[in-house]
Amino acid sequence: xxxxxxxxxxxxxxxxxxxxxxxxxxxxxxxxxxxxxxxxxxxxxxxxxxxxxxxxxxxxxxxxxxxxxxxxxxxxxxxxxxxxxxxxxxxxxxxxxxxxxxxxxxxxxxxxxxxxxxxxxxxxxxxxxxxxxx
Numbered sequence: 200x201x202x203x204x205x206x207x208x209x210x211x212x213x214x215x216x217x218x219x220x221x222x223x224x225x226x227x228x229x230x231x232x233x234x235x236x237x238x239x240x241x242x243x244x245x246x247x248x249x250x251x252x253x254x255x256x257x258x259x260x261x262x263x264x265x266x267x268x269x270x271x272x273x274x275x276x277x278x279x280x281x282x283x284x285x286x287x288x289x290x291x292x293x294x295x296x297x298x299x300x301x302x303x304x305x306x307x308x309x310x311x312x313x314x315x316x317x318x319x320x321x322x323x324x325x326x327x328x329x330x331x332x333x
Contacts, residue, residue: 213239226277228254255293272306
């Protein structure tokens, strides 16, 4: 099984593929499925902003498009070009996507390969809107 540090390294590698000509804020994500597969994603911007997609959603959508829908954790690494911030939290839309496919104990790793912290989804998205509400 992949370690948390290895997952953070994969997220950092994915960050290198970001397309961010407007914000210059690069984010990479590495999503670990329950079967041990890892799906990476990077943020991809667009001049009209609305079609822009975050790294986290890229990773989730790649996994789901391949038929994988059960996940353990995600590592997220981000920061301005040339920098890696110590903390790059997922946006609200990405948190909602996580709530769609993961339970409240899904783990979100934030930081970088040398220093990171783990948070359960229920802590970063309290009162999530889920399938139970429908």
